Amino acid sequence: MTVKSTTRARKKAAPAVPDNLRTGAGAPAELVQLLTPEGERVEHPEFPLVTTPEELRALYRDLVLVRRFDAEATSLQRQGELGLWASLLGQEAAQVGSGRAMRPGDYAFPTYREHGVAWCRDVDPLNLLGMFRGVNHGGWDPNEKNFHLYTIVIGSQTLHATGYAMGITKDGADDAVIAYFGDGASSQGDVNEAFTFASVYNAPVVFFCQNNQWAISEPTTTQTKIPLYRRASGFGFPGVRVDGNDVLACLAVTRWALDHARSGNGPVLIEAFTYRMGAHTTSDDPTRYRLTEETEAWKAKDPILRLKAHLDKEGLADEAFFAEVEAQSEQLGLRVREGVRTMPDPDPTLIFDHVYAEPHTLVDEERAEYEAYAASFEGGENL
Amino acid sequence: MTVKSTTRARKKAAPAVPDNLRTGAGAPAELVQLLTPEGERVEHPEFPLVTTPEELRALYRDLVLVRRFDAEATSLQRQGELGLWASLLGQEAAQVGSGRAMRPGDYAFPTYREHGVAWCRDVDPLNLLGMFRGVNHGGWDPNEKNFHLYTIVIGSQTLHATGYAMGITKDGADDAVIAYFGDGASSQGDVNEAFTFASVYNAPVVFFCQNNQWAISEPTTTQTKIPLYRRASGFGFPGVRVDGNDVLACLAVTRWALDHARSGNGPVLIEAFTYRMGAHTTSDDPTRYRLTEETEAWKAKDPILRLKAHLDKEGLADEAFFAEVEAQSEQLGLRVREGVRTMPDPDPTLIFDHVYAEPHTLVDEERAEYEAYAASFEGGENL
Amino acid sequence: MAGQLNIAKALNEALRKSLENDPKTVLMGEDIGKLGGVFRITDGLQKDFGEDRVIDTPLAESGIVGTAIGLALRGYRPVVEIQFDGFVYPAFDQIVTQLAKMHARALGHVKMPVTVRIPYGGGIGAVEHHSESHEAYFAHTAGLRVVSPSNANDAHWMLRQAIESDDPVIFLEPKRRYWDKGEVEDAPSLPLHAARIVRPGTDATLIAYGPMVKVCQEAAAAAEEDGRRLEIVDLRSISPIDFATVEESVKRTGRAIVVHEAPVFMGLGAELAARLTESCFYHLEAPVLRVGGYHAPYPPSRVEETYLPDLDRVLDAVDRALAF
Amino acid sequence: MAGQLNIAKALNEALRKSLENDPKTVLMGEDIGKLGGVFRITDGLQKDFGEDRVIDTPLAESGIVGTAIGLALRGYRPVVEIQFDGFVYPAFDQIVTQLAKMHARALGHVKMPVTVRIPYGGGIGAVEHHSESHEAYFAHTAGLRVVSPSNANDAHWMLRQAIESDDPVIFLEPKRRYWDKGEVEDAPSLPLHAARIVRPGTDATLIAYGPMVKVCQEAAAAAEEDGRRLEIVDLRSISPIDFATVEESVKRTGRAIVVHEAPVFMGLGAELAARLTESCFYHLEAPVLRVGGYHAPYPPSRVEETYLPDLDRVLDAVDRALAF
Numbered sequence A, B: 001m002t003v004k005s006t007t008r009a010r011k012k013a014a015p016a017v018p019d020n021l022r023t024g025a026g027a028p029a030e031l032v033q034l035l036t037p038e039g040e041r042v043e044h045p046e047f048p049l050v051t052t053p054e055e056l057r058a059l060y061r062d063l064v065l066v067r068r069f070d071a072e073a074t075s076l077q078r079q080g081e082l083g084l085w086a087s088l089l090g091q092e093a094a095q096v097g098s099g100r101a102m103r104p105g106d107y108a109f110p111t112y113r114e115h116g117v118a119w120c121r122d123v124d125p126l127n128l129l130g131m132f133r134g135v136n137h138g139g140w141d142p143n144e145k146n147f148h149l150y151t152i153v154i155g156s157q158t159l160h161a162t163g164y165a166m167g168i169t170k171d172g173a174d175d176a177v178i179a180y181f182g183d184g185a186s187s188q189g190d191v192n193e194a195f196t197f198a199s200v201y202n203a204p205v206v207f208f209c210q211n212n213q214w215a216i217s218e219p220t221t222t223q224t225k226i227p228l229y230r231r232a233s234g235f236g237f238p239g240v241r242v243d244g245n246d247v248l249a250c251l252a253v254t255r256w257a258l259d260h261a262r263s264g265n266g267p268v269l270i271e272a273f274t275y276r277m278g279a280h281t282t283s284d285d286p287t288r289y290r291l292t293e294e295t296e297a298w299k300a301k302d303p304i305l306r307l308k309a310h311l312d313k314e315g316l317a318d319e320a321f322f323a324e325v326e327a328q329s330e331q332l333g334l335r336v337r338e339g340v341r342t343m344p345d346p347d348p349t350l351i352f353d354h355v356y357a358e359p360h361t362l363v364d365e366e367r368a369e370y371e372a373y374a375a376s377f378e379g380g381e382n383l
Numbered sequence C, D: 001m002a003g004q005l006n007i008a009k010a011l012n013e014a015l016r017k018s019l020e021n022d023p024k025t026v027l028m029g030e031d032i033g034k035l036g037g038v039f040r041i042t043d044g045l046q047k048d049f050g051e052d053r054v055i056d057t058p059l060a061e062s063g064i065v066g067t068a069i070g071l072a073l074r075g076y077r078p079v080v081e082i083q084f085d086g087f088v089y090p091a092f093d094q095i096v097t098q099l100a101k102m103h104a105r106a107l108g109h110v111k112m113p114v115t116v117r118i119p120y121g122g123g124i125g126a127v128e129h130h131s132e133s134h135e136a137y138f139a140h141t142a143g144l145r146v147v148s149p150s151n152a153n154d155a156h157w158m159l160r161q162a163i164e165s166d167d168p169v170i171f172l173e174p175k176r177r178y179w180d181k182g183e184v185e186d187a188p189s190l191p192l193h194a195a196r197i198v199r200p201g202t203d204a205t206l207i208a209y210g211p212m213v214k215v216c217q218e219a220a221a222a223a224e225e226d227g228r229r230l231e232i233v234d235l236r237s238i239s240p241i242d243f244a245t246v247e248e249s250v251k252r253t254g255r256a257i258v259v260h261e262a263p264v265f266m267g268l269g270a271e272l273a274a275r276l277t278e279s280c281f282y283h284l285e286a287p288v289l290r291v292g293g294y295h296a297p298y299p300p301s302r303v304e305e306t307y308l309p310d311l312d313r314v315l316d317a318v319d320r321a322l323a324f
């Protein structure tokens, strides 16, 4: 056969738009799931996963703490302590599942929403908030945590991830990289160039697309007519769609994909099918473009409730455990609130500090001019 | 099933690189062919084609004249009459087949090598040569010929083609567009963005990729691990690989694709599997990077010889016809040679002529300054 | 039309009129449909003109500008919205090598009536990439026209003029001024590329455009209390620059200070200084001074006040100019 | 090393030494492997250092620069070749929003030792997009360093210094001079960002870089026959500019003419004129004049001689400067 199998069908009828792309309710087809929304553990022949009760409880703790951190940040923004916040509400499982699949030597390249992954990489939540408070553009050392800075220019980090993965291959190391991006980002040239580079160099990179159904106000249908995981096949590497609200499935699929990549088999695309429960950011007003019913329907698939149901059902955690998590959650909230409120403003000369790694005459000159100017105010009040 | 069918196989073994991507000899698999290299007419169930002897002879004439024009340009470059020439040698069938598939209202967006398509769109060959002589950047009115200017920045015209096609839809017209690009171009972000836009807007555009096996010195394997026509499936539209040295197959497949597109079924990707017989351009030296044997092997698939063999075999053309074509070819060569040699240099003030469509103070000023400066030379010798 | 509108609304009305007046006008961009754009500049337009004319695009700026070029070739008049200044760069190739050059390359056979709207500049406490002033890149690019209004009336009429232009126009919207109100008149009083003397003066000329005009007005008001009369020229057009108006002013005052948010090094102030020094050499009593951003990435918002020119920095430059 | 080499070969040797000296140095680009690049600057390097260090990339400039950034994050020192000036724009976003800002964004935690080599400028009779001078875009971008050699010795040593730099460097190679020969010394005599007085003089200072240095030398030689002694400063570094050297010269001569191929409007000459007028106000006997390209797309090659500054246009400017 010459023509892709779909061609003939299309020749006769108009191209079919898969109906599982936008789902107000009901699980879409072709979705790896290990835990039903009701908390039932199911098996998937291709993604076996063995977990201990400790591991399940640890995942639960992650999910709860990450959500708490996120809620705290949202309210700090409302109180004027942050300039902006991009909430991960609803996407905790996709982030914790994939984040916990990483080995210590693996490296993650996030967008601006991967607070859950940052958590798994042990980045101090207060460091994340610095950027949203306007104190810096990224306050942590990426190489210390193997977690790159947040990237706002949509899609550009996928190329950095691919280059980093090419470096791993050159080093002969068996680390792997995850590049996070969104459904909207899939349209950017950079993301597709990353697919090409990763494929031809067989780079150990996993492309992890959180399809949260929305790119600000645009539904996924504005970006693609077919499920996003299928994009990979056009570039010659495997794509998998996983239930992004199922932390176990995300863990299992990402672990598989990282191992696939680190073993020299090249990249994998994972589409984590999930939902952005909140606004795009605190500046956004989703009532202008989407129906409450849609959001309501997704509540039934909540990633935390479903793991809780599983723990309850199987008797894997007792009240003491839940109380302890609750206490940790309170403690985290407190630390975040206080930490943000007492976060010092940077010195204005931060502007000149890291423009270049090596001395630069123009920057030195402008810094000196600024300092003289600031000093010219009585008491140097502007400094 | 969750995972693309290829996934499991890959999980076990390293990803298979299809061996039909680079073929020194032997027809690659999955290739639409209607005329064998030996000139045998074969049928393809999905792409029936009925032709009259007149049509076949007209195609032959096109192929011969286009090749002659190209050869003439190459030798004009050697004689110093052109600054550069990008030869289409070997790709005549892909260009004439697709070019003749267009209806008058259809529109083509070429790269810099589509002299055969230009021929089909009735663009004066001398107009094409102006650009390579350095007389202009494109000498024809695109809207008169429905043939856009040559585009050198790789891939960017695919977006123009897509936008133009979106306009056709808005107009409610049933025209269609062809966007030409190369195997190398498939890696550019723009080309992949064009795939996305065309797909989501269901734009009537046919992406015609001439995979001539090389992007200057880089073999197609530098751009992709799998056949290029498969890229389309990742964007949700059909891809077809056609024998690019078979003018009948190119005609049939392109005609189908244009009709598919104009009927509201959205885009199609055609990969015309062909070979760049010459250097990339007259500045290039292919002996540095490819083997003569490879080029030799492709000679056996020559697009003109194969149609000639068919005409001979079936007795569809007599000696008078071939003599007439030969005479036309001579005449064309003569016209091109003389036309180029007598092509006047532009006035230097061309620099200022079309920077803007509406008046512009800075350009006017600079033009006046230049004119005064030029006039300051004795006898205005610089003008 | 007439009445007090803020800049955002004045732009929205300009788009509405343009859509009404010419069926070939189409709007394209990310989130411009139901959401009305992140700044609501296209609010209500998709509802009234349909998805066919107010088009939510995939998230790909090169794709947006590239397809807009194609639509222009088909006879449309696309008005593109780039969501924020920092996100125009993926489209830079299409803008610089294609949009800007198409008319010249085609020896005038095709026109490129494409308007690229970009909310630009800082001062709104935003995160990285949301506060940049990149007019220098566009101004240096032949084939583009570049303009930036400073008030509601100009916002309205300049946008309509930009859309009507048969050349590509980069239309830079001073986002921190979106909510500033002003009277919008019934007809434009100036052509698109004319500068305007906003305030007459005798001691020095402040030259600004977009968001910095207001800062200059504040500075001039403060200077007046010290008995200094500063003239202000609102350039309005960044490319081409209405040098005639600027030169006439500088020849009268003998001193000029250019103010912009963009970095000083290689910024618009350099061109103005170079040109004015050449044309007003014997009139200048001081070098043309420049007040602008530093040679550094736009900083985190908690220090942006230091980065952005303000009243004090403008007056400091005035002092220095007068001290020559 | 020492000996007469043309610029192309001096660059090739610089890449070879850099590959030898640091195993983390890798070269990336289109056709740089077997072909050795369209200008043969990487000739023989893949053969000697392997495909792992001299990497033929897919045809995607954003991809090349973006993956180079990733390699730098992993500890590599990538040297990227952009095939021609006109093809850097697809990578503009990666260069401007990522490469230039990464070090600052990370508060210094990561370094970006990436060199982007670009053959630039006109005068070789090429087709569209192959003759452009876009240094102004890069110079205006904080976080980038921008340099351009004018001779074989500088080509060699400046490239090695650029590769050793921990900051991103845009390395602009004057393609029309690739075949000009010169002595390459055993060690560099200047730091990367220092300008050099190429020829001492007293009547006016010609300021140039890259391909225009030679034109200025021809002009100065011709002027000498008329008894005019022109000083020439070869900037070498476009960002930062070694203003100390330039200012010292201009204060001595009292007149300056900046010469570059790029369009005058918003070009480097504007910055030099603005800055020099400010710092040398009482020394200047004439405004700083600019000779450069017009505000127009680079024209078809049959008229490029008109577009490009030549000896006559430089001397015309000298006449005008001296007439003030």
Ligand SMILES: Cc1ncc(C[n+]2csc(CCOP(=O)(O)OP(=O)(O)O)c2C)c(N)n1
Pocket: A111, A113, A152, A153, A154, A181, A182, A183, A184, A185, A186, A212, A214, A215, A216, A276, A280, C030, C059, C061, C083, C087, C090
């Ligand atoms: C190049 C670029 N264009 C536009 C934007 C503005 N923008 C920020 S987030 C966003 C939507 C992203 O959607 P998606 O990729 O699905 O990620 P999500 O926000 O849903 O996690 C847009 C358009 C940007 N940051 N970068």
Ligand SMILES: Cc1ncc(C[n+]2csc(CCOP(=O)(O)OP(=O)(O)O)c2C)c(N)n1
Pocket: B111, B113, B152, B153, B154, B181, B182, B183, B184, B185, B186, B212, B214, B215, B216, B276, B280, D030, D059, D061, D083, D087, D090
């Ligand atoms: C954006 C861009 N990058 C690089 C080039 C230089 N270049 C010209 S042709 C070419 C190879 C193109 O290969 P392909 O797309 O296969 O087309 P072909 O020349 O084989 O027809 C390259 C790299 C260019 N013109 N544009």
Ligand SMILES: [Mg+2]
Pocket: A182, A183, A184, A210, A211, A212, A213, A214, A215, A216
């Ligand atoms: Mg999304």
Ligand SMILES: [Mg+2]
Pocket: B182, B183, B184, B210, B211, B212, B213, B214, B215, B216
């Ligand atoms: Mg090719």
